[in-house]
Amino acid sequence: MTTPGNMADEYGTMNSDGETMVFDEFTLECGRILKNVEARYRTWGTLNASGDNLGVVCHALTGNANLEAWWSELLGEGKALDTSKYFIFCSNVLGGCYGTTGPTSINPETGMRYGGDFPPVTIRDMVRLQAEVVKRLGATLVAFVLGGSMGGMQALEWGMCDHMPVGGVISLCASGRHHPWQIGISECQRQAIFADPLWQGGRYPPDLPPERGLGVARMMAMLTYRTHPAYWTKFGRQTATAKEDEASPAAAAFEVEQYLRHQGKRFQDRGFDAASYVTLTRAMDSHDLARGRGDYLEVLKKYATPTLVASISSDVLYPVEDQLELARHMPCAQHHLIQSDEGHDGFLLEHVHVGTLVRGFLSGLQIRRGRRGATSIAERSSVPVAPAPAVALSKLEAAAGQQTPRAAAIVKALALDDCLQNKVHNLHRAWSEWMSLRPSACVQFEAAWWLVAGFDWPCRGGEGLLPLPGTASQVVCLECDTGPRATPTHRFGSTVQEVAPGCGRKK
Numbered sequence: 124m125t126t127p128g129n130m131a132d133e134y135g136t137m138n139s140d141g142e143t144m145v146f147d148e149f150t151l152e153c154g155r156i157l158k159n160v161e162a163r164y165r166t167w168g169t170l171n172a173s174g175d176n177l178g179v180v181c182h183a184l185t186g187n188a189n190l191e192a193w194w195s196e197l198l199g200e201g202k203a204l205d206t207s208k209y210f211i212f213c214s215n216v217l218g219g220c221y222g223t224t225g226p227t228s229i230n231p232e233t234g235m236r237y238g239g240d241f242p243p244v245t246i247r248d249m250v251r252l253q254a255e256v257v258k259r260l261g262a263t264l265v266a267f268v269l270g271g272s273m274g275g276m277q278a279l280e281w282g283m284c285d286h287m288p289v290g291g292v293i294s295l296c297a298s299g300r301h302h303p304w305q306i307g308i309s310e311c312q313r314q315a316i317f318a319d320p321l322w323q324g325g326r327y328p329p330d331l332p333p334e335r336g337l338g339v340a341r342m343m344a345m346l347t348y349r350t351h352p353a354y355w356t357k358f359g360r361q362t363a364t365a366k367e368d369e370a371s372p373a374a375a376a377f378e379v380e381q382y383l384r385h386q387g388k389r390f391q392d393r394g395f396d397a398a399s400y401v402t403l404t405r406a407m408d409s410h411d412l413a414r415g416r417g418d419y420l421e422v423l424k425k426y427a428t429p430t431l432v433a434s435i436s437s438d439v440l441y442p443v444e445d446q447l448e449l450a451r452h453m454p455c456a457q458h459h460l461i462q463s464d465e466g467h468d469g470f471l472l473e474h475v476h477v478g479t480l481v482r483g484f485l486s487g488l489q490i491r492r493g494r495r496g497a498t499s500i501a502e503r504s505s506v507p508v509a510p511a512p513a514v515a516l517s518k519l520e521a522a523a524g525q526q527t528p529r530a531a532a533i534v535k536a537l538a539l540d541d542c543l544q545n546k547v548h549n550l551h552r553a554w555s556e557w558m559s560l561r562p563s564a565c566v567q568f569e570a571a572w573w574l575v576a577g578f579d580w581p582c583r584g585g586e587g588l589l590p591l592p593g594t595a596s597q598v599v600c601l602e603c604d605t606g607p608r609a610t611p612t613h614r615f616g617s618t619v620q621e622v623a624p625g626c627g628r629k630k
Contacts, residue, residue, distance in 0.1 A: 137393045139215070139222040141165040141188045144256050149217075155242040158231045162256050163222025164188050164214035167198060168206035174263035178209040179253060181270030181277035183471075184344075184403055185395055187221035188213050196474035203478035203485070209266060216277070217252045218244040218402040226325065226398035238398050239325015245409045246276045247284070253277075254286035264288045267485060271295035271470035272441065273403070276410045279449075282428035283412060291488040292430040293481060295470040296438055298445035299423060300411040305440065308347055309404040312340035316397050325398045337397040338387030345386050347440040350466040354379060423452035430456040431484040433477070435469035457484075 141163045149160040165188045170177060180190055190198055190213040200207045215223040218241065226241040257265065267290055270278040275297025282292040298305075319336025321327055358379040375381040412426075413419040432450050434443040443460065450458035461476045463469040470477060 137185075137187050137192060137221065137395075138189060139163060139187065141215070141222055143222065144259060146252075146255065149252060149255075151242055151248050152245045153243050157224060157242070160217075160224045160252070161222065161228070162214055162217075162224075162252055164212060164256055165190065166213075166260070167191075167204075167211040168209055170210040170261055174261050175266060176209050177257055177260075177262040177265050178204060178211045179257065179265055179268045179278075179281065180204070180211060180213040181249075181253075181268065181274035181281075182213065182216065183270070183272035183274045184407070185390070185393075185400075186215075186274070187219070188215045188223075193471060194474065197478050197481065203481040204269075210262075212253075212257055212260070212262075214253055214256060216249045216273075216403070218249070218399060218406060220394070220396035220399040223252075225396070226402055227329075227396050236329070238327065239322075239401075241325075241398065241402055243409070244402060244406050246273075246280050246406055249406070250277050250280045250284055251286060254281075254284065258287065262287070264290065267291045267293060267488060269293040269295075269481065270297070272297055272467065273407050275470075276407065279412060279430075280410075282426060282430060283416075283422075289428055291484065292428050293433070293484060294430065294446075294449070295433045295477065296435055296441045296446070296467055298410075298441055299449050300413065300419065301408050302445070306408045308343070308440070309408055312343050313401050313404060315339040315343065316401060319397075322397065325401070327397075332391075333397050334391045337395070337400060338384075338391060340397075340400060341387045341390040342383040345383060348466055348468045350437045350439060350464055352437070352464045353466060356464070358382065420452050423449065424454065426453045427455060429488065431459065431480060432456050433459045433461060433470070433480055435465065435467065435473070436460055436462045437464050438467045438469065440467040 142165065144162045144164065146160045146162070147158070149157045151157065167190070168176075180194070182188070182190075182193070186193060190204075190211065194204075197203045198206065198211065204211050215221040217223055218225045220227045226237045226239070228237055228241075229235065230237045230240070265281065265287060268278040268281040270276070270293070272295070275294035278292045278294045279297065279299060281289050316322055316333055316336040316339075319333035321331060321333040322336060323333075327333060358377070361378040363375040363378050363381040375384060411419070413422040416422045430449075430453055432446045432453075434446040436443065446458060450456045459480050461469060461473055461480075463473050463476070465472045
């Protein structure tokens with residue numbers, strides 16, 4: 124029997140814990156000036172002496188600064204967000220209700236809560252406040268920015284801002300601009316809140332919020348976060364078990380109704396504020412990388428920050444096409460598709476797949492990044508890297524030599540070249556030579572690829588698995604040379620690897 128709580132929730136315990144940084148003034152994109160702005164944030168790890176190991180993680184619509192509550196599987200020493208390497212930063216967004224200034228804050232000019240009078244904020248405002256905080260913390264460069272959904276929008280905006288250098292961007296299940304589909308969904312949710320008599324233009328007392336309207340808005344959102352197959356698998360047409368106090372015509376007849384009502388009530392219990400919900404959904408609607416910058420596609424073509432764009436195959440809120448639009452036009456972007464029935468919330472729930480992609484992308488950034496503060500492709504690609512490990516070169520050389528002497532000769536040249544750009548070029552030449560003869564014999568080649576490129580990437584229960592970019596072959600563990608096979612999917616006439624879970628480590 125299905126119970127209201129048996130469909131995995133995308134968030135854990137939500138609260139306003141963290142440290143607070145206060146700014147006397149903060150000018151919004153709309154021109155309004157906020158006074159005494161508070162930014163609530165949390166950090167993990169240690170900022171290094173040069174201040175260039177900062178990783179910024181941006182939360183989604185209803186998240187907070189407590190990254191451990193909703194992405195704990197990715198955070199920690201040896202995990203994708205490795206706190207032994209990176210200083211991880213996460214803050215509640217401007218306009219939120221978990222510690223950072225928003226509608227629930229006191230307006231210093233009136234002595235009362237802002238409520239519905241809180242000025243409009245944008246994704247760019249959120250990013251600029253985050254940048255001001257990390258500057259005060261001593262960061263000189265943002266090694267990477269990661270986020271999903273609204274967090275993915277912030278990550279993309281970080282890649283275009285000039286507040287401080289950004290080494291790389293990871294955007295999950297987001298788009299470069301809000302489309303009419305997403306704006307329409309947000310508007311329906313806002314109208315549910317406005318229809319609650321307790322809304323009162325957003326000027327409701329803290330102890331009498333428009334809970335019913337907010338609960339309905341959350342129920343609508345939960346439908347867009349998941350999928351038809353997921354709901355059928357979890358609930359089918361099971362009828363709800365009526366409680367004594369629910370024996371009325373308004374009682375839930377089906378378990379899916381009971382579940383959605385439970386989610387609406389749980390959202391209220393989390394302390395989320397209705398005015399913040401309105402403010403943040405409007406901020407998302409304002410999202411457009413090209414606003415004030417020119418033609419949209421031309422702006423994407425000038426997007427120079429290395430970017431990983433990832434999609435969930437079943438996402439109906441931000442369909443895969445939204446991410447493909449970015450990958451088609453951004454010159455330094457790579458796209459990965461995660462096969463999942465979890466829908467939009469897959470970016471939070473598919474943590475094994477997401478962790479794999481994040482680990483691989485960050486490993487690539489480590490060897491691509493040049494001197495501190497360097498962000499141009501030319502600077503990164505000409506930076507000398509450490510010579511490839513002898514064992515990796517010998518493995519790759521032997522594997523290539525079994526296929527064709529020419530491939531082996533190309534690989535051998537790698538040992539004599541310390542330029543990353545040349546390494547990658549020669550690896551692709553060897554790969555093309557090899558694939559033209561033996562497209563199925565790729566395991567050893569892939570295992571050595573990352574090591575030759577200079578990655579320090581041990582196998583950690585499945586997170587040490589990643590395919591050669593742009594290929595459709597097997598996935599292999601770098602330590603045990605075994606691993607699960609994965610089914611390739613197609614993009615732009617070429618193939619990309621679906622991320623595979625689990626490691627086939629030999630005991």
